[in-house]
Amino acid sequence: MFWKIEALTAKRTEITQSIEGSLEDVKNQAAVYDLEILDIRPDYWALIKNFFEGLNLPATVLTLFFNDFADMQKSGLSIKESIAILNETNSNTALKEALRKITNFINDGRSLEESFENTKVFPKVVSVTLSAAEKTGNIPELLELLAQYFKFKHENKKKMARSMIYPGVVLCMLTGLSIFISMTLVPQMRAFLPPSTQNLSAIILIGYSDFIKEYWWVVILFLGLLMYLIKYLWGTHREKLMETVFNVPLLGNLMKNMELSHIFLNLYVYQKSGVNIIETISNIHQANKTYITDKLILIRERIFKGTSLGDAFKQDKFFPSFVCQNLAKGQISGNLAPYFERIYKYYDIKSKESIAVMLAMVEPLLMVMTASFLLMIVCAFILPVYSNMNHIGERT
Numbered sequence: 001m002f003w004k005i006e007a008l009t010a011k012r013t014e015i016t017q018s019i020e021g022s023l024e025d026v027k028n029q030a031a032v033y034d035l036e037i038l039d040i041r042p043d044y045w046a047l048i049k050n051f052f053e054g055l056n057l058p059a060t061v062l063t064l065f066f067n068d069f070a071d072m073q074k075s076g077l078s079i080k081e082s083i084a085i086l087n088e089t090n091s092n093t094a095l096k097e098a099l100r101k102i103t104n105f106i107n108d109g110r111s112l113e114e115s116f117e118n119t120k121v122f123p124k125v126v127s128v129t130l131s132a133a134e135k136t137g138n139i140p141e142l143l144e145l146l147a148q149y150f151k152f153k154h155e156n157k158k159k160m161a162r163s164m165i166y167p168g169v170v171l172c173m174l175t176g177l178s179i180f181i182s183m184t185l186v187p188q189m190r191a192f193l194p195p196s197t198q199n200l201s202a203i204i205l206i207g208y209s210d211f212i213k214e215y216w217w218v219v220i221l222f223l224g225l226l227m228y229l230i231k232y233l234w235g236t237h238r239e240k241l242m243e244t245v246f247n248v249p250l251l252g253n254l255m256k257n258m259e260l261s262h263i264f265l266n267l268y269v270y271q272k273s274g275v276n277i278i279e280t281i282s283n284i285h286q287a288n289k290t291y292i293t294d295k296l297i298l299i300r301e302r303i304f305k306g307t308s309l310g311d312a313f314k315q316d317k318f319f320p321s322f323v324c325q326n327l328a329k330g331q332i333s334g335n336l337a338p339y340f341e342r343i344y345k346y347y348d349i350k351s352k353e354s355i356a357v358m359l360a361m362v363e364p365l366l367m368v369m370t371a372s373f374l375l376m377i378v379c380a381f382i383l384p385v386y387s388n389m390n391h392i393g394e395r396t
Helices: 023-032 044-053 059-074 079-089 093-107 112-117 124-136 139-190 200-236 238-246 251-272 277-287 291-304 309-314 321-333 337-395
Strands: 002-008 014-020 036-042
Touching: 002 023, 014 093, 023 036, 059 079, 059 139, 079 093, 093 112, 112 124, 124 139, 124 251, 124 277, 139 200, 139 251, 139 337, 200 238, 200 337, 238 251, 238 291, 251 277, 251 291, 251 337, 277 291, 291 309, 309 321, 321 337
Parallel strands: none
Antiparallel strands: 002 014, 002 036
């Protein structure tokens, strides 16, 4: 639930903001930050906006925001001036609300890290990086690093979408077309087809048509059971399920390359910000619990026991030798960030190559499927009907 509160800060400044949580949680948060609550009531509008917009800001919005933020810092503007200008020039309502809260937090004397974290719309990597930026004073460079990070995430999503949209659309159209033809065209053409001339193509299409008309509910039930099975396997045998997915030709290789690229980008950003490897792994796992981040937790445990970083990764056969060798060199050099950067860029290139290979193979396959379906219709109905018409013409 969201609650709208009007309160006085420790400096007797009146603020109005929306906070998520139970009523007791909101009151506790107000007490922690020394806020004197004047009024508190349910904020249904914030609840509706959260339902449609979600908590996290899109990667494209964050990329532009941190690029502009970095440019303003380079030009000599203060943090408060930069945020005020960005609030005026931005059209994204969720970001504008977040910037308004940040301004209030900064006016109340809170750090940049705490101000961004308390908005609850920025990922954990943002607050950690900004904490390092405040400590080192190198704010523009680390803001540019965040812009690079979110740009990469956006491009990754676009790559995955490009690799899946075309095959998915064609497959859905073929499925829809086959169902439409089976429900409308096949029954009509079946009436003109003498039983003696039925060939294999006609038997398959007529059988498919009868099945769709009589047992359509079986298809829906099967899809429902399949979704339930995947959900069950994900909850109880996630590791084996993901191992199976990663072993799928083409698609599994693509997913593995993209996941490795994303994970090592996160490691690079945290290391560039000066966060130690133990805290880095904890933050990455906390932000996104996946098959690979679970493996990072096991690696963290090995490091706790005194294993070197390269050897800790090497003990897990999921990570290629390229990764282990680079991490071993990085640990010897005492500067892991460049090696994390090298790894994530390497797998970014590999993922692009995987997409190109997959599309090069999938597109002709889909064309063959389309041509085969049309050929079956021609062989099943059009040729026999045409042949019968010729026989009739010859007799007359």
